[in-house]
Amino acid sequence: MSGARERVTAARVADEFSRAAKILVRHFNERLGEHGVSTPRSRIVVEVARSQPVRVTELALAVGIAQGTASSLVDALVRDGMLERRAGEDDRRSVFLRVTPQGAALAQDWTAGYELAAEELFSPLTAEQMTALVDILGILGADGTSAAGD
8 A cells, every 4th residue: 555644543643742752851851961950950940030930839830740749849949059939028928939040050051951952852843843843732732731640
């Protein structure tokens, strides 16, 4: 049956997506490991730097992880001197996260490493394919449940 295209099922798409996701994670972890950080830790610091001041709840949503996971990562990053907790100005019971000067410098370094890894990974795609992929992933992620399962 030369020339005939195999019917692509949703299960096949899921399998290919899962395989590609594992490759992406491994590649990002390798590249960011060269900077002395894991992907989850770098994502937290970079997101806090981008959107500070931010609550842990908002941070977890922004990076797509469970609040408990975000809290554990934040605790470690505070101990390591990359993040700091501050009471809210209007309500002292509210706690907000900010990057420290050390965290801000590392966030810039990690962002550069992340961007380089992304360029390497997605270099086989054309601009049109990347646009289509972003559109597809936006549709798949639109239901807002991604943080619930982490």
